Amino acid sequence: MNAASFTFETPMIRPHRLGLINKFGRQTMQQNLRTEVFGVPVERLIQRYGSPLFVTSEQRLRDNIRRLISSFRRHYPEVIHGWSYKTNYNPAVCNILHQEGSWAEVVSAHEYERARSLGVPGSRILFNGPAKQAGILQRAIDEGAHLHVDHGDELRLIESLAAAAGKVVELTLRLNLATGYSEPWSRFGFNLESGQAREAAHFIAQSPHLQLTGLHCHIGTYILEPRAYAIQVEKMCAFMDAMEEETECHIQSIDIGGGLPSCNALHGVYLPPEQSVPDLDAYASLIGETLMRCTSQRLERGRARPCLILESGRAVVDDAQQLITSVLGCKRLADGRRGVVMDAGVNLLFTAYWYNHAVHLGRPVPGPEEDTALLGPLCMNIDVLRQSISLPPVQPGDCLVISPTGAYNNTQWQQFIEYRPAIVLVHSDMQVSVIREREDLASMMDLEICPEHLQNFHLE
Numbered sequence: 310m311n312a313a314s315f316t317f318e319t320p321m322i323r324p325h326r327l328g329l330i331n332k333f334g335r336q337t338m339q340q341n342l343r344t345e346v347f348g349v350p351v352e353r354l355i356q357r358y359g360s361p362l363f364v365t366s367e368q369r370l371r372d373n374i375r376r377l378i379s380s381f382r383r384h385y386p387e388v389i390h391g392w393s394y395k396t397n398y399n400p401a402v403c404n405i406l407h408q409e410g411s412w413a414e415v416v417s418a419h420e421y422e423r424a425r426s427l428g429v430p431g432s433r434i435l436f437n438g439p440a441k442q443a444g445i446l447q448r449a450i451d452e453g454a455h456l457h458v459d460h461g462d463e464l465r466l467i468e469s470l471a472a473a474a475g476k477v478v479e480l481t482l483r484l485n486l487a488t489g490y491s492e493p494w495s496r497f498g499f500n501l502e503s504g505q506a507r508e509a510a511h512f513i514a515q516s517p518h519l520q521l522t523g524l525h526c527h528i529g530t531y532i533l534e535p536r537a538y539a540i541q542v543e544k545m546c547a548f549m550d551a552m553e554e555e556t557e558c559h560i561q562s563i564d565i566g567g568g569l570p571s572c573n574a575l576h577g578v579y580l581p582p583e584q585s586v587p588d589l590d591a592y593a594s595l596i597g598e599t600l601m602r603c604t605s606q607r608l609e610r611g612r613a614r615p616c617l618i619l620e621s622g623r624a625v626v627d628d629a630q631q632l633i634t635s636v637l638g639c640k641r642l643a644d645g646r647r648g649v650v651m652d653a654g655v656n657l658l659f660t661a662y663w664y665n666h667a668v669h670l671g672r673p674v675p676g677p678e679e680d681t682a683l684l685g686p687l688c689m690n691i692d693v694l695r696q697s698i699s700l701p702p703v704q705p706g707d708c709l710v711i712s713p714t715g716a717y718n719n720t721q722w723q724q725f726i727e728y729r730p731a732i733v734l735v736h737s738d739m740q741v742s743v744i745r746e747r748e749d750l751a752s753m754m755d756l757e758i759c760p761e762h763l764q765n766f767h768l769e
């Protein structure tokens with residue numbers, strides 16, 4: 310068999326698949342062209358930085374955070390944003406947000422140390438997470454970070470560290486509660502309805518080394534129903550009032566976590582995100598008005614309104630990044646679908662497990678569209694970006710632009726089989742620079758150590 314025989318495809322009978330019936334009609338890929346990413350030609354980016362390539366926009370990030378903060382400040386006077394590091398902790402991304410005034414919201418020793426190494430002072434760090442160990446807690450206490458307590462053993466550990474240091478440590482209690490609109494995230498924090506949170510507040514009140522000054526609750530992620538937050542705020546405020554009454558604590562902040570959706574298409578959601586995701590102001594107005602109403606009586610009691618803390622992650626960064634990926638090869642799958650092997654897969658786009666990302670052609674490709682499976686480069690059956698997407702006959706060398714990809718991919722990506730690619734930033738003045746180098750063999754093997762007796766042998 311010579312190589313030329315592969316260019317001919319034997320005719321076959323292909324089953325006709327309707328897929329999900331979409332009353333909006335199918336958009337053709339020809340209409341779905343994206344030859345520029347954030348104003349920079351795709352061809353130029355690939356030539357200069359290779360493929361695959363993550364492209365991040367400084368201006369979009371700045372616009373997003375400014376819009377978030379101004380929307381909330383229109384409805385509530387004091388608002389602080391804590392940047393959720395786990396969403397994207399690339400230093401350039403974090404520093405853009407810190408320049409815009411965001412604090413750091415971290416959930417591990419690694420993230421805490423990262424924030425400090427970027428120059429964020431302890432007093433501007435919100436320290437969440439279920440697994441903070443003594444060493445990092447000690448440092449956070451010394452540096453005046455805001456500790457969000459997750460469970461009873463952690464509470465007792467913090468108390469012992471505070472006692473040993475002869476300090477009074479201010480604490481924020483993480484709560485979990487049911488809103489009736491979203492699946493409760495009950496594994497983090499103290500449960501409100503069962504009385505566990507109240508017990509923790511009383512424990513803090515009787516300790517000479519602890520002081521309760523804040524309440525935190527993250528009800529979940531990609532919350533499509535603004536009323537979920539209204540219920541959350543009502544419950545948190547009722548708890549605040551009760552604990553202030555019972556224990557004489559003074560709550561200064563209500564942290565409602567993150568969870569605002571981005572404009573990405575969740576699996577199984579029929580409507581496109583432009584229609585299924587409520588406008589940011591629907592959340593800001595309902596949350597702000599609820600908090601204003603629930604805290605109005607505090608003023609009569611001579612207490613200031615608590616500051617509102619947001620930890621929005623995906624809504625801030627998701628659409629500020631896109632992924633360019635190239636076709637490596639095409640094949641016919643046994644079920645008749647066309648399969649296209651790309652140079653990016655679930656190793657880079659972890660969020661493909663729950664999103665149908667938007668896919669655009671990076672250059673025009675003539676020819677009829679057909680049902681195509683987008684396969685990743687990993688030698689693993691699970692590496693499928695899209696089981697079914699309508700594509701024209703793309704060939705090796707053609708490229709696709711996948712978006713939005715800014716949230717959770719550059720933190721949850723895997724160093725598995727393939728090298729991870731570069732990330733570039735399109736600056737606000739349209740210059741482009743690398744903000745994370747492509748991995749190579751040296752960076753991949755950096756931490757690996759081969760004992761002496763296993764080195765320098767020759768396989769005969």
Ligand SMILES: Cc1ncc(COP(=O)(O)O)c(C=O)c1O
Nearest residue numbers: 393527530567568620621622623
């Ligand atoms: C405590 C906390 N805050 C903020 C976030 C960010 O959430 P999102 O990206 O949904 O806004 C998360 C994500 O899980 C979280 O656990």
